[in-house]
Amino acid sequence: MKPVSFIPRFLVTLVAVAIACFIGWQLWVYYMDSPWTRDGRVRADVVSLAPDVTGPVVKVFVQDNQSVQEGEPLFQVDPSRFNLALAQAKAALAQAKAAESKAHATMLNAEQNAARYAALSNSATSAISRDDASTQSLEAKAAYEASQAATAAAQADLGVAELNLTRSTVRSTVNGVVTNFSMKPGDYVSRGTPVMAIVDTDSLYVDGYFEETKLRHIQVGDKAKVQLLQGGKPILGHVQGFAAGIADHERIAAPTLLADVNPTFTWVRLAARIPVRIAIDHVPTGTHLVAGMTATVEIEPNHKDKQK
Template identity: 45%
Template sequence: MKLATLIRFAITAAVIVVAAFVGHALWKHYMYSPWTRDGRVRAEIVRIAPDVAGIVTDVKVIDNQTVKKGDLLFVVDKARYVNALNQAQANLHAAEAAARASGASINAAAASAQQSRSNFEMYEAQSERRQKLINNVISAEDKANALAAANAAKAGWQAAQASTKQASAAQEQALAAVAQAAVEVASAQLNLDRTEVRAPVDGYITNLDVRVGDYASAGTARLALIDSHSYWIYGYFEETKLPGLRIGDPVDIRLMAGGLRLKGSVESIARGITDADNPTGSDLLADVNPTFNWVRLAQRVPVRVHIDADHLPKGAVLAAGMTATLVVHPSPADQVAAR
């Protein structure tokens, strides 16, 4: 009888010990092991908006279509932008003609200045010779007239030089007008090119909101393009599990969609989250909540996980917003440090 009681006691004690070990292991697993069911698939989303305004004349894509970088998405009415380009080109031709005319004016002014200089040198030499004559070879009036003629020729030369400088300034202004007109042509050409809205990356059309006949405003997004090469996962890990995480640790990813399994690695760990209990007041001072909750829940910190795109299963479908379970496999050194 005593032996049976002893056996029952031993079995009960063994069950309790095993249950304690299992409970402790489960407690450590759920509280400290680096895993979470709160994972979200994310992707870079490009908001496609036209750079010019106008009526949409053609839409080349449909919702959820796959596109390549450079593919035409939709077209804004080109008519007014063609007209603007033609006007800019006409202005450029006019500015170039004005620049050529100013160049001819410079040549004429330079020739006139050279002629005035020659006249001045001639009259100056003539005046100097007459001023040196003695014994009343010529009258004083003739000497005065020669000097006056030399001074008048000098004034004419100076006026011609001023005209040359004025013509040079006019030419610089004309050349600046040519450069400005060229910029306007380039801008008009760019606007015309931008009437064709093209995909900036490879990806998937989402939330297509443009139809033929719509008026597209510049800068207003009309569809979203999900970059097909930018998928990653944000895992929201409890703060108690962060000590077991290191950048580069391998991660097993299991999507809720059909249990699809992927491979990845820890890419980065967020360094801050919003503190809902300590907002900033209107006077920029901390607005501290005077109450204290005895039950304190572990905060969740975003951890960015890189998806190994080179080993995606064939036919795998990734969509931003999907839910995933993440299990991180830390290195032995990290596990020792976490303890």
């Protein structure tokens, strides 16, 4: 029998080990260093809309999950008392203007009298008359100025009445979608109390929660690819910014106002996750984004970062 050569088998084993090491190294880099995360979430600004006036709702123009445009009417508070307030304000303004006109005429008459007495000869009687005429002129001028102030106040009250009437119809302040809405005519709303939420569809973005060990590979402006859990074509975007801080659950204020640090330490230390905001540049046709969706976020580092 010919002697069995171990060289081919050794080479095959060596190549297999090298391939396994290479694959293991690539997996290590991919999972430990590559800037990607499965912990991504679609976010959007939510407007908590509150009426600026108080009263019962008489009309509701939208329904739950309806898309609305900025300025579109949503519901109307009973405008009856605001119409009455507007009529009262108009009447008060007319009255104030009439009083102002009368005061103006009185002031002009008093000024004319004062001017006539000032032209008389300097006798004792004329001096007293001049003083009285001058005093009346000053009093008439003060009354006229007070009437002007009253007219300005009435004009302001009219503006408030007009504003309240306008605000009785509540309109959308953003382009978005009405959500979790169940208002009906007859519901009573109070000024400043939120009654509905609108998801601002113009503000949609993605938050990727990256491990802190991967942040050195991410820069503002880097391209990003977002793959929703529902599948479909990826959403394209770019890195807009990083969170400035995250909560430290180990720093709990004690009665001494010092940090109460837990003395125990687990054997496995997990990297903290830092929110990275991804601005959306392109959404594939047919993709329906909903705030709260989960996604995988992958960052494509720029050329300079790759060289580092």
